[in-house]
Amino acid sequence: GFDDLHACADPGAPEHGYKTPSAGVFFESVVVRFHCQEGYRLNGTSKKLCVRHFNGSLSWKPSDKPVCLQEVTDCLVPHVEDAEIHNKTYRTGDKLIISCHEGFQIRYPDLDNMVSVCQDDGTWDNLPICQGCLRPLVLPHSYINISEFESSFPVGTVVYYQCFPGYKLEGAEFLECMYNLIWSDSPPRCLDVEVCPLPPMVSHGDYICHPRPCERYNHGTVVEFYCDPGYTLTNDYKYITCQYGEWFPSYQVYCVKTEQTWPNTQETLLTTWKIVAFTATSVLLVLLLVILARMFQTKFKTHFLPRGNQEGSMGDPDFVVVDGVPVMLPSYDEAVSSGLNALAPGYSATTDQGHILQTEDQNPPAYPGPRITDTLPSEFETCDSRSGSSELLQSLYPSPVCQAAALPGSERTDVSRSTAGEAVSTSPRIDIAD
Secondary structure, eight states, rough: HHHHHHOOOOOOOOOTTTSSOOOBBOOOTOOOEEOOOEEEEEOOOOOEEEOOOOSSSSESSSOOHHHEEOOOOOOOOOOOOEEEEOOSETTTTTTEEEOOOTEEEEOSSSTTTTOOOEEEOOOOESSEEEEEEEOOOOOOTEEESSSOOOOOTTTOEEEEEEEHHHHHHOOOOEEEEOTTSOSSSSEEEEEEOOOOOOOOOOOOOOEEEEESSSSOOTTEEEEEEEOTTTTTESOOOOOOEEEEEEEEEEOOEEEEETOOOOOOOHHHHHHHHHHHHHHHHHHHHHHHHHHHHHHHHHHHHHSOOOOOHHHOOOSSOOOOEEEEEEEOOOOOOOOHHHHHHHHTTOOOOOOOOOOOOEOOOOOOOOOOOOOOOHHOOOOTOOOOHHHHHOOHHHSSSOOOOHHHHHHHHHHHHHHHHHHHHHHHHHSSSOOOOO
16 A cells, blocks of 8 residues: 555664654665664674565565574583583683593584684684594494493493393404594304203202303303202203204103112113113123134144044143254053063964063062063054054054064064064073972
8 A cells, every 4th residue: 555655654663772863754765774782693684675676566675584682702611522621611612621531532513623712702713522432323233232222432442242032243342432433343254043942940950051141042152950959850961052043852851869760761771771781792702712712622632632532541642853854753552562562471462453462481479579461551552543543653562463564474474483483582581389
């Protein structure tokens, strides 16, 4: 209406200020000035002009409305994390005096201007911060031993990483904040692994884990069972191992009283049968070896002993070694009978019979004493029997009768007579008077 076409609207006065002229009608080309009260300063344009636009309407230019702000002579003490502010009051142009806590280093936004100054408007320019190592990354399925509200860590801080149950840590377990405000290593990862359920509970016993403590049962965890005092395990094997989410071996563990016998006797019977079978087999092997040794001994005696000794004597053959050659010694019977062939008169051995034959003189010796024929039965054995003896004995002690038997018929008679004559001449004669 009329206001828009012939005059500008009242621009109003800022809070804690005023304008000139303060009232009236503001026609085209009228200028209005703005002022602030004591203790305040004007923020914005200080004057406006009423102008007409192309469409014929009137308005103020510029259109922004100024404000009056309270004058500030000091800068407030800034809040800097992990820092110590030394001065408590700062006026315009003062420099900030600050020091960081131990382990933190001061950092300015403008690296070329390492100072912060209080401005006229009560603000600080280039305000520094005290910086440590930034919060390390925490990858999925892992956690660290620091508060989630901490964002910066001083030099020397050690962060310990752990994985949730069912996951295995891969990488560095500890990270340390270095002097250059960088962590010593990259954050580790937690890989998915299969976790075993709780081990079977044991009455009158318990278990321990390797490695300790029993917080989670990942692949490879070994559980060792033990019993309370007065109880013993029913099985000698007391370990189970977590393998791909299952316990191996999968058996129930029991603790029974020491004096109590485990009711399941199947394993005991099996062990007893094994012991009995082993003992019986050992005894049979020993008996077999004894029988084989006895058979070998018998065959050895049959092959090496003279036939006369085999039939009449169970003793071992006697022999001596002369220049590396074994020489068979005569037995007692052979030695005595050979001597009687040379000393006893009136006796001769036949070649066809195995008994003693008397000569023409049937009378025994007249001297007292035991009869020689009764004590020496084995001397006058047949030549066939002596031929089975050792050739060495025949060469050492030849029998005259056997020699005579080996001669032709005409010579055999002469040898018999000669033998008889020698026996008569060498035998003592005792005449008994009538």
